[in-house]
Amino acid sequence: MHDTSLSLGRHIVAAIRDRSGNIAIIVALCIPVLLASMALGFEITQWYMGERSMQNAADSAVTAAATNGGANYDVEARAVAAQYGYVNGVDNVTVAVTNTAPCPAGGNNCYRVSISKPVPLYLSQMVGFQGTSVINGTRMQNVGSAATATQATVERPYCLLTLAGLSGHSSTEGIRCNGCPMADYTGCNIMSNNTATCNGHTTLADIGDAHSNNNNCGVQPNSNMPQVADPYAVLASNIPADPCGGTYHYYVPRHGRDPEVPLPASNVWSGNKTVNGTVSICGDLQLSGNVNISNTTGDGGILIIWNGQLDTDGNTLQTTAGYLTIIFAGTNGASTHAPTGGGELNFSAPRTGVWKGMAIYQAPNLTSGVDISDAGNSPTWNITGIVYLPNASVTFSGAINKAATNGLSCFGMVVDNIRINGTGLILTACDQAGVVLPSSTVPGRAQLVH
Incomplete structure (x- = not known):
């Protein structure tokens, strides 16, 4: 009996000291925890990858929306998001777009795109995680990203x-x-405050903008652009009072065999002329031969034709020294307020003074007798500067080259409307020529801010 008890005691002590099964027990107890941790880590990784994908989509979409800047900015943003696989309303995807988001620097005119999508939970529920929503009886976690741009x-x-x-x-x-x-x-951009339609040819303008629809005008045609205000109407305040006292002279062929009404000598030019300061002509100015204009004033010469036309009659009017602005002014009526008659206009606009950069200026109050049916061709235009014809319907049939004297390759035209039939050599040395071309602030490339 004593031996049996002693033997049993030794076995009990040996069993207590034997730890060979402890590891198995510990592992068995840890397996659920390990599985839950791995499951949660796997799902968190999946959420992170989804968020990164959505962030890339949101960045691209908001950049497209802000660059568009038009009424359909939201359509463009959702189209870009769809290219990344996030289609609004499909598979519970939401693509929210606004152009009134708060900006980091202040204001509420930033663009913002938010993309979100619920994803189902798998093993993460083992640790009690219940997600953010339930869809069709399945617990889901909402994953999303957003981006803001100016x-x-x-x-x-x-x-x-x-x-x-x-x-x-x-x-x-x-x-x-x-x-x-x-x-x-x-090398030139063009802009229409209405429509722009180019059939068969783009005009090769670098950028063609139109407030309404632009059909193929420009290498990069843009529709729905902001309108551009008349940039030169304010210059009319620099036109002096009419000195003609209501008397104007016109070259008028009479009916039948009556002789033509002659113009006074003051209205018929040929040879060398000096135009310093302002020179006014009452009625038509007709060239009876080539005219060489010179001036010594820094602001060039100002030739104002009151209620009349410039009839080159096949001759050339050019500056041989200095600069020139030709202004058509007066009142509406039967008069023509434009250059006509073939030949050539060859001069450069002043580079200083109130008429800086302005070559030809029709006063904006003139609405009749202002149209030009053969611009650039009859007469030929070799002009450096701006031609301003704000109420004229113009058919542009010729080529524009720079002036021979003091001429740089810069030309700009502002008209009511234009039909283009000819060629144009319109380059961009305008800063040196003192020419400030009409311009507009337009949407550029967007910038991510958040």
Whole structure:
């Protein structure tokens, strides 16, 4: 009996000291915890990857929306998000877009795109995680990302601006190019405050903007652009009072065999002329031969034709020294307020003074007798500067080259509306020429801010 008890005691002590099964027990107890941790880690990784994918989509979508800047900015944003696989309303995806989001620097005009999508829970429920929602009886976790951008702007100059579409301008179209295979506005931007339609040719303008629809005008055509106000109407305040006292002289062929009404000598030019300061002509100015204009004033010469036309009659008017601005002023009536008659205009606008950069200026109060049917061709235009014809319907049939004297390759035109048939050599040395082209602040590339 004693031996049996002693033997049993030794076995009990040996069993207590034997720890070979402890590891198995510990592992068995830890397996659920390990599985839960791995499951949670796996799902968190999946959520993170989903968020990164959504962030990339949101960044691209908000950049597209802010760069668009138009009425359909939200459509463009959702289209970009869809390219990343996030289609609004499909598989519980939400793509929210706004252009009134708070900006980090202040204001509420930032663009913001938020993308979210609920994903089902799997093993993470083993640790009691219940997610953020229940959809069709399945617990889900909402995953999402957002991005904010501001709309950057750039100042865009135009060598051609049509005013049709602005208040007071009733023309139904701005720019039209029918075929015009020789038109070349390379290095130039064009803008219509109404429509722009180019059939068969883009005009090769770098950028073609239109407030309404732009059909193929420009290498980069843009529709729905902000309108551009008349940039030069304010210059009319610099036109002096009419000195003619109501008497104007016109070259008028009479009916039958009556002789033509002659113009006085003051209205017929040929040879060398000095135009310092302001020179006024009452009625038509006709060239009876080539005219060489010179001046010594720093601001150039100002030639104002009151209630009359400039009839080159096949001759050339050019500056041989100095600069020139030709202004058509007066009142509406039967008069023509424009250059006519073939030949050539060859001069450069002043580089200083109130008429800096302005070559030809039709006063904005003139609405009749202002149209030009053969611009650049009859007469030929070799002009450096701006031609401002705010109420004129213009057919542009010729080529524009720089002036021979003091000429740089810079030309700009502002008209009511234009049909382009000819060519254009319109380059961009305008800073040196003292020319400030019409311009507009337009949407540029967007910038992410958050």
